[in-house]
Amino acid sequence: MNLFTIAKNALLSTLVVVAASGQAFALGEPMNEIISADARDCRPGLNVSMPIIAWGADAVTIEANGGDMESTAGGFADAGWDVKLSLEDDFAKQVEDYVSCQSPFLRGTLGMLTAAAPVTEADARTEQVIIYKHSWSAGDGIVAAPGIKKISDLQGKRIAIQAYGPHVDFVSRVLTDAGLSLDDVEIVWSKDLSGTDNSPAEIFARGDADAAAMILPDARLLTSDGNVGTGAEGSVKGATILFSTLEASAVIGDYIAVRRDFFEANRDAVGEMVNALLNSEEDTRQIMARDGDAEQTRIGSMIADIMLGGLPAEEGVFLWHDAITDGWSGNAKHFGDPADPRRFSVLMDEANAALMGADMIARPYMLKTAEWDWSALAHGLNDISAREIASFNPEKAAAAVQRLRRTGQLDANTKIDFQIYFEPDSTTFPAELYAKDFEEIIRLAATYSGAIVTVEGHADPLHYLKQEKAGAPDQELKGIRTSATNLSLNRAISVVDALEGFANGEGVSINRNQFTVDGVGISEPAFNPPTTAEEWRQNMRVKFRVLTTQAEATEFSPL
Amino acid sequence: MIIFNRVCALASIAVVGLALTACKPETIETSSSISDQSYEADWDAIASWPGEIADDAEAEPNPKMVTTVLVLDDSGSMGSDIHAAKTAVIDTINGLPSPAKVAVIGLNSGEILPTTDILDAKARISAALETVTANGGTPLGGSMKQAYALLTEEASRQRGFGVYRIIVTTDGKAGDEGTLRKNTAYILRNTPIQISTIGLGIGTGHPLNLPGRTTYAAIDNVSDLAAALKAVSAEQASFEPMSNFQAVN
Numbered sequence: 001m002n003l004f005t006i007a008k009n010a011l012l013s014t015l016v017v018v019a020a021s022g023q024a025f026a027l028g029e030p031m032n033e034i035i036s037a038d039a040r041d042c043r044p045g046l047n048v049s050m051p052i053i054a055w056g057a058d059a060v061t062i063e064a065n066g067g068d069m070e071s072t073a074g075g076f077a078d079a080g081w082d083v084k085l086s087l088e089d090d091f092a093k094q095v096e097d098y099v100s101c102q103s104p105f106l107r108g109t110l111g112m113l114t115a116a117a118p119v120t121e122a123d124a125r126t127e128q129v130i131i132y133k134h135s136w137s138a139g140d141g142i143v144a145a146p147g148i149k150k151i152s153d154l155q156g157k158r159i160a161i162q163a164y165g166p167h168v169d170f171v172s173r174v175l176t177d178a179g180l181s182l183d184d185v186e187i188v189w190s191k192d193l194s195g196t197d198n199s200p201a202e203i204f205a206r207g208d209a210d211a212a213a214m215i216l217p218d219a220r221l222l223t224s225d226g227n228v229g230t231g232a233e234g235s236v237k238g239a240t241i242l243f244s245t246l247e248a249s250a251v252i253g254d255y256i257a258v259r260r261d262f263f264e265a266n267r268d269a270v271g272e273m274v275n276a277l278l279n280s281e282e283d284t285r286q287i288m289a290r291d292g293d294a295e296q297t298r299i300g301s302m303i304a305d306i307m308l309g310g311l312p313a314e315e316g317v318f319l320w321h322d323a324i325t326d327g328w329s330g331n332a333k334h335f336g337d338p339a340d341p342r343r344f345s346v347l348m349d350e351a352n353a354a355l356m357g358a359d360m361i362a363r364p365y366m367l368k369t370a371e372w373d374w375s376a377l378a379h380g381l382n383d384i385s386a387r388e389i390a391s392f393n394p395e396k397a398a399a400a401v402q403r404l405r406r407t408g409q410l411d412a413n414t415k416i417d418f419q420i421y422f423e424p425d426s427t428t429f430p431a432e433l434y435a436k437d438f439e440e441i442i443r444l445a446a447t448y449s450g451a452i453v454t455v456e457g458h459a460d461p462l463h464y465l466k467q468e469k470a471g472a473p474d475q476e477l478k479g480i481r482t483s484a485t486n487l488s489l490n491r492a493i494s495v496v497d498a499l500e501g502f503a504n505g506e507g508v509s510i511n512r513n514q515f516t517v518d519g520v521g522i523s524e525p526a527f528n529p530p531t532t533a534e535e536w537r538q539n540m541r542v543k544f545r546v547l548t549t550q551a552e553a554t555e556f557s558p559l
Numbered sequence: 560m561i562i563f564n565r566v567c568a569l570a571s572i573a574v575v576g577l578a579l580t581a582c583k584p585e586t587i588e589t590s591s592s593i594s595d596q597s598y599e600a601d602w603d604a605i606a607s608w609p610g611e612i613a614d615d616a617e618a619e620p621n622p623k624m625v626t627t628v629l630v631l632d633d634s635g636s637m638g639s640d641i642h643a644a645k646t647a648v649i650d651t652i653n654g655l656p657s658p659a660k661v662a663v664i665g666l667n668s669g670e671i672l673p674t675t676d677i678l679d680a681k682a683r684i685s686a687a688l689e690t691v692t693a694n695g696g697t698p699l700g701g702s703m704k705q706a707y708a709l710l711t712e713e714a715s716r717q718r719g720f721g722v723y724r725i726i727v728t729t730d731g732k733a734g735d736e737g738t739l740r741k742n743t744a745y746i747l748r749n750t751p752i753q754i755s756t757i758g759l760g761i762g763t764g765h766p767l768n769l770p771g772r773t774t775y776a777a778i779d780n781v782s783d784l785a786a787a788l789k790a791v792s793a794e795q796a797s798f799e800p801m802s803n804f805q806a807v808n
Contacts, residue, residue, distance in 0.1 A: 394618030402612050402718060473771030474600040474747070481605070482722060482751045486622035489720050493619060517619055519720065523606055 027163035027189035030360055032118035035096055039123040042101040042262050046081045046269055049103040051088040054307035056320035057135035057254055058107070059299055061085065064273075064280035067302060075276030080269060087306060089193065091164050095119055099126050104262035109137075110253050110367075111169035114351040117365035128257040130344070131370045132274050133331050137245040137252035138450065139322025140170060141219040143204060144211040146238030149412050151178035154185055154242075160200035160212035163189040164360075166252055167200075167213035172354030173251050174243055177416050177444065177546075182357035194218055205236055216244060216322060243415055247548055249324060249450035250342045253334075263370065270370070271377060279380045281327045288320050329386045332374035339507035341446035344369060392513040397452050401516050401547070415451075416546040418444065421537060422491070429498035431505065438502045441544055445514055452547045454516045455496050457488030460539035461522035465529050481521060489519025495542045586738050587704050587745040596744045598772050604749040609714035616718050624721035626660045626674065626713050627792065628706040630699075632729045632759070633665040637693035640759075640781040644728060645688045647785035651792050652677070652684050662709050663687065666702050666729075667695030674713050697731045699767075700738025707746050724753040726791055727767060728784065730760055740766050747772050755791045759784060 052058040062085060066074030069085040076083045088094050088107070095116045097103050106113060106120075106128060113128060120126045148154060151174050161167050172182055188209045191198040200212035201222060220226045224235040231237030245252055256277075263270055287295045296317065303316030326334065333340050340346075345366075352364035378384055404410040420437040422429065431438065445453055464480045472480075496515050503510045527535035631648055633641060652661055659677040663684065664670050672680060672687045706725045714723055725746075733739040743766065746752050755774040756767040759781060768775035776787050 395614075395616055398618045398718065399612055399614070399616050402616070406607065406611075474598075475753070475772050475774075478600060478605065478751050478753070481602075486720055486722070489620065489622040493622070513618075519622065 027191060028187065028358060028360060030118050030362065031092070031095065031116055031164065032122065035092060035099070035119050037096045037099045039126050040100045041125065042104050042259065042265075044265070046266065048081070048105070049084045049086060049097075050105045051094050051097070051103055051107045052085050052306075053089050053107055054087065054319075055134075055254060055323060056139070056303060056316075057323035057325050058307070059303050059316075059320060060134065060277055060281045060284050060325065061256075062302060062306065063284050063299070064276045067298075069306065075280055076273060079272035079276050081273060081276075091116070098259065099123075101259065101262075104259040106257040108255065108257075109166040109169070110255055110347050110351045111354060112164060112166060113255060113257055113367060114348070114355055114365055115164045115168070115360050117367065118361055121365055121367075125259060125261040127260040127368065129260050129263045129368045129370055130255050130257050130335075131263070131270055131372075132256045132277055133326045133334050133344075134254040134256065135323040135325045136250050137166070137170075137254070137322065138249050138324050139216045139245060139319075140167060140213065140252055141216050141244030141246075142171065142174070142211055142213050142242045143201075143219045143222050143236075143239050144242040145204075145236070146240075148211060148242060151175060151243060151415055152180060154178075154211055155180055156184065156186075157210035158186045158188050158208070160188040160190055160203040160209035162193045162200060162213075163191065165193050166254075168358055168360070169351045169354040170245070170248070170252050171213050172357055173350055173447065174248060174416075176353070177447070182354065187358060188212075204239075205234075211242065216241075217318075219244070243548065245450070247415070247448050247451035247546070250447050253347055254323070257367070260368070267370075271372065274370075274372065275377045275379060278328045278331070278377060281325050282381055282383065285325055285327065288317065328374065328378055328381055328384045332384075333386065335369055335372070336374055337507075341443050341508060386509075392452065392511070394513045394516065397513075397516045398518075401452065401454050401518060404547075405518070405520075410545070410547075413547050414545040415548055416444065416448070418544040418546075419541045420495070420544075421541045423540075429495055431498070431502045434498065435502065438499050441499060442503055442506075442508055442510060444544070444546060445510055446508075448546045449511070449514065451514075452516055453514055454518055454543075454545040454547060455492045456543045456545065457490070457492035457495075457517075457519040458524060458526075458539060458541050458543065459484040459488045459491075459522050460530065460536055461525050461528060462530055462536060462539075464522055485519055485521030485523075487519070488521050489517060492517040492519055492542055586700070586741045587707060596741055598744050598747045598769060601748050605751050608750045609711045609719055611715065612718050613712075613715040616716055620717040620720040621658050622720045624658045624660065624717060625655075626662075626710060626717070626721060626723050627655070628662045628664060628674075628709050628725050629788075630702050630706055630725060630727040630729075631663060631665045631668075631671065631691070632697065632727075632731075633667050633691050633693055633695070634697045634731060635694050636697070636731050639693075640730070641691070641693040643781040644784055645691060647728075647781075647788050648688065649684050650785045651788040652680050654789055655680075655792060660713060662706075664702055664705055664709075665691055666698055669705070670709075674709055696734040697729065698735050698738075699727065699729060699733035700735040700740075700742050702727075703739060703742040703746065707742065707750070707752065710752055711750075722753070723751060724755065726788065727754070727756040728788070729756065729758060729765070729767075732761070733766065736766060743767060743769075743773075757784065757787045757791060 052061050064075040065071050065083050065085055066077060091108055091112050094106055098106050099119060120128050159171060161171055175181055188203055190200050190203055193199060194215055200214045201218035203209045204212035205222060219241050221234050222229055222236050222239050223241050224230045226241055229235035229237050229239035258270060284299065287293060287299060290296055297313050300313035300316035303319055304311045304313055308315055335344050337343060348366055355361045404413055420434060467480060468477060496517060500510060500512060525539045527539055530536035530539055629648055631644060637644060648663060655661060655677050657677055660674050661677060661680045662674040663672040668691050671691060672684055710723045758765050758777045760779055763777050767773055774791060776791060778784060778787050
């Protein structure tokens with residue numbers, strides 16, 4: 001039974017839907033107000049149904065199930081399971097099935113799972129236990145109308161988001177990092193994620209929203225293949241992709257949760273299921289990295305057939321690459337490393353903040369995790385070494401940044417910026433003075449791990465201005481400018497050195513190649529001339545910019 | 560790698576911001592200011608030098624890097640003094656601290672040592688100078704252009720960071736004085752390149768002696784050249800950050 005029927009005359013900003021009970025409600029309301037299914041006990045045994053969603057990483061689950069939705073082969077079967085998979089992109093339906101134990105599993109992003117918490121956490125039996133993290137998303141984006149260049153430009157604008165979908169916490173995160181919150185925008189809820197009149201892309205295309213969070217295939221269509229929409233072939237004239245999870249590549253995490261009662265009754269078997277998933281991820285990832293390989297084509301076809309309605313195999317391969325699977329190392333780090341800037345508890349806090357901001361939950365929830373001993377779940381794996389989410393070509397990144405600066409495009413490509421200030425004569429950056437700033441930068445770099453972060457040194461022009469006023473000759477003024485430019489670069493390098501040292505001290509690894517150093521000398525002072533000591537000090541700064549990915553320059557390459 | 564010689568090898572070289580179209584005249588040409596001989600600094604142009612950066616640009620340039628092109632007068636008038644001059648160049652290079660890069664060009668020999676890291680330059684300079692003799696005129700203007708091109712190429716790798724300078728030794732009047740004035744004006748107007756000159760036995764009335772814009776030292780004997788070169792190469796513009804705020808009055 002589908003919980004929803006869409007009202008024929010959907011309102012624009014508050015879509016009214018009718019529940020099975022006949023009671024009308026507005027999308028975006030807390031889930032416990034729209035789902036009334038009673039919790040039921042689960043049947044004993046390992047013969048279960050399990051939902052998957054139309055997401056590349058779910059190929060791992062299918063492969064673990066013998067490469068089919070129903071199979072007696074594969075890792076699950078070897079571990080004693082008899083699993084029937086079903087594609088279920090209607091999350092409310094998933095929650096209803098979960099509560100009634102049609103399936104003991106939930107499959108969603110952490111934002112989605114948290115949205116379900118008012119329903120699931122109301123009964124001890126149905127409390128969620130997160131057992132596995134599939135992936136980070138590199139396949140979602142925010143498309144914006146002409147005139148919206150930066151995240152901060154979204155203030156007061158209408159943003160279309162799927163209710164109970166994967167983008168609520170994504171939008172909240174990027175708004176927060178740009179100094180805004182969900183309260184600063186008007187949310188236009190949609191029922192569906194994609195492919196219907198009630199999806200964010202369609203709402204945006206109709207002009208009923210100024211921006212919309214959507215999957216990248218929709219975003220590319222609206223923006224004429226990721227450029228600027230021409231207005232032709234389904235695109236929206238002037239529309240651009242404002243931000244995507246190519247840059248914010250550690251924001252949307254996909255997970256599997258299981259009911260607490262089922263978990264407690266079958267803990268060891270669930271552990272073996274997770275081990276089967278980890279082995280399947282390792283095998284599938286290696287296959288999907290081999291372009292032209294017959295096995296890659298097989299899995300691409302499988303994804304396309306099951307999730308994309310029979311599109312060509314290459315579309316299935318594309319969908320796979322929209323996900324950055326975690327595998328063993330990603331799971332062990334996410335759930336087990338207290339120094340990981342993107343650890344589970346951090347994501348949990350973000351999901352709570354987002355959903356409370358959207359009035360979808362009334363209080364924060366801390367969903368439980370299985371607390372696995374990950375080393376005990378490594379059997380059968382060949383490689384448990386850590387993987388970087390993205391790699392950068394630092395030379396090309398530097399050239400791209402320089403080009404953006406020369407052509408006046410740097411500000412337009414800066415999605416988030418952050419500044420730290422330093423003492424006038426400082427050449428070192430002691431951690432005790434800058435710890436808070438460094439923690440924030442590490443968090444930003446980890447959150448936007450697919451984005452170039454520029455570290456841009458600035459110098460104060462006061463000395464130059466004084467010499468200029470005193471009539472100093474060009475030779476001297478040039479010398480001061482040159483020295484100031486070099487000084488500003490030197491400070492940028494020193495800051496990155498200090499940041500790296502701080503991160504190492506905290507047990508956090510950062511990708512130095514993600515940071516592109518630059519020095520602009522006295523060319524862009526915040527105050528020119530500074531008239532107070534405070535303004536003078538604010539000119540002596542290092543500015544961090546999170547840029548949108550310049551693909552041709554950064555050689556962004558999800559691994 | 561750009562390779563220069565005294566014959567018309569410059570014709571095919573393109574450096575962004577320049578159009579090096581022919582051997583004669585060897586002026587640094589731009590579309591807008593080819594005849595502009597003003598020395599007045601164009602701060603916007605200076606800030607944007609060297610223009611487009613190289614494909615192999617450094618991701619993390621060394622801001623302390625000093626890149627120097629030494630221009631050696633190997634004109635016929637140097638006569639036997641060329642030996643002392645060569646020794647002075649070797650001594651100077653041996654005295655340059657790291658980090659540094661250096662190139663050496665002769666007024667008539669063209670490129671003697673391409674832009675080279677200082678440690679490598681110290682090992683190579685003696686051999687590179689071995690075949691240089693005093694022979695020919697004093698085409699200083701063309702050599703300034705050549706030095707400019709070498710520095711621009713290097714700056715495009717270093718993304719413009721570091722210090723760039725031309726140190727000229729000369730014992731006579733430029734044979735291409737009009738070109739020299741134009742090229743010097745171009746460099747001073749559009750780039751942060753520092754120009755220093757040591758005039759040997761020619762007093763101070765040289766076109767490269769531009770107080771407030773260039774550094775110029777006059778010496779009478781070639782035996783003083785080594786000390787003069789060392790003194791000039793040790794000069795560095797400094798920028799000490801102010802440690803206390805003082806408003807502009």
